[in-house]
Amino acid sequence: AAQGPAIMVNSCTGKMGHATAEAVVRAGLTLVPYSLTGESEAVAVGNVGVSGIPVELVGPEKRQQAIEKIKSEYPDLVLIDYTLPSVLNGNALFYCDNKLPFVMGTTGGDRDKLLADVKASGNYAVIAPNMGKQIVAFQTMMELMAEQFPGCFTGYKLHVAESHQRTKVDTSGTAKAVVKSLNKMGLPYTEEDIEKVRTVDEQVGRMGVPEQWVDAGHAFHTYTVTSPDGSVVLEFKHNVCGREVYAEGTVDAAIFLHRQVKAGAEQRLYNMIDVLSAGAMR
Template identity: 45%
Template sequence: MSLILKGFLLIGSLTADAFPLQSSRRPLVRPFHSLKSDEDGGFDPEFVHVMVNGLPGAMGQEVSAACLRKGMRIAPIAFTGPGLEGSIMVKPEPNCPDDQQVEVKLITGPPEGSGAGLEAINEFTAGLPVGHQLIIVDYTHPTAVNANVAFYAKNNLPFVLGTTGGDRELLMDTAQGKWAVIAPNMAKGIVALQAGVDMLAQSFPGAFSGYTLSVQESHQKSKADTSGTALAVSASLEKLVDTPFDTDEGITRFRGDDASKAFGVPESAMGGHAFHTYFLRSGDGTVEFQLQHNVCGRNVYAEGTADAVLFLSRRMAVDTNAPQVFSMIDVLKEGGI
């Protein structure tokens, strides 16, 4: 991951409500389960079973591997898209022994597969030892994310949501009062950067009055929606320029290989990358500030997602009667990643 800051000095402390998409909620409902603690007061990752919805996608496989490396277990079932049913072997490392691999059955997710999906989940959780926990990770598709969250909320299933897109306001309302971590970005460094930019915007609103904001972002061509990170950071930068920012007009997306290469993405990262550059330009064109963060691959997001799962399991054990929606800033502040 590379980061270039031109013109910005990020100082101060992180705020838990740094972005609308990262805001914490604190409603009350019954928790799904509580996690058993080990003798020294910590939590044994082996008690955490992770259902990775979005397999056999590349992000789902990366998250599965990261969870296995951190000692968690992968549930043998996962939601997938129509036509992708079957099974897949997930593993912590590419060349690991067979006994470290887990076979996962792929079933159609909500809304089409809600009945069969709930039956499979109930069958699996019924066989879990006392104190063990199922937590869902969702890296599915923008068109499926609202139906998925509605399913998780209705059935009191704790979840970590990395899928972007969908109706985010409806999504947050649906998740209210449930155990969840929801964030447009799961990478520690970028989360801290986002919080710093928001702190700057809150401390010095209008400091760049008269400037124009524009954004360029490139992802692998399989990403269907505009970058959630670009939307979140531009929302903070909008406060600095003190001018309404049209995300449709102001954010340029690169998805094809040729366009991404021209943007500076290396050939080796065509299958998975996230390059962002934000421009603040003065009205007369004599001054320009740039904020840039570039990521090749998916590992940094997968590791952060796995840490978010562990964070959620710990909070469920400590605050058993206080389910809420957390952000990755909450995870970062607690030292969970």
């Protein structure tokens, strides 16, 4: 049998879920051949292939029954959730009720409730809106800079532009978090000030997104800090094409979480900074 936990990815029908399931297989871990999904999809599609493994789709109606069977078959189980903001709170409760450690990559939903539910249950979880370790390391560095040098950019101006696939309607969560750090460095700026770049011309021309990644999933961010007279410019950038960086980080988080469960760690709720701080990267 493979080393490490068996991993169930919900939902393998989604873009992130599928990429993460592939990363699980690449890592040599056991991919549980079942995946939770929406009811209509479970009925209409039946199963989905991941790196040649047929994964059976399970809708909400049959999930309790299915999870009991899966638990007995794979006692060392870690769940990964990449679903929808509208279902993540219900999914988290389901995982907690079944005492299954999980990695929550889905963004949105009611975040306060999510944290409160996990804490109340005593379940183990890694919850992070960004599983890309390298990007999280950058984000953390910005926060450390804010703590070390508060007000270091006082009087300077900030401009933030983020580019994602056109279907993304909300503002990048990572950009919002970095702006919070920049605020502490003396740069007044609100979430609403962040420029959302969603047209192909600007994405390719101004942001430098390679054409094949315009619709295939990209996350480009540029933070420009300028002195009042324009004689000093600092530019911070993090540009990601595709989903692999998140998928790989998610697998690291799952392996880390499994280790914490095995060790009976006192801390039960983690984020990606905890994974980074533990040096838990392959």
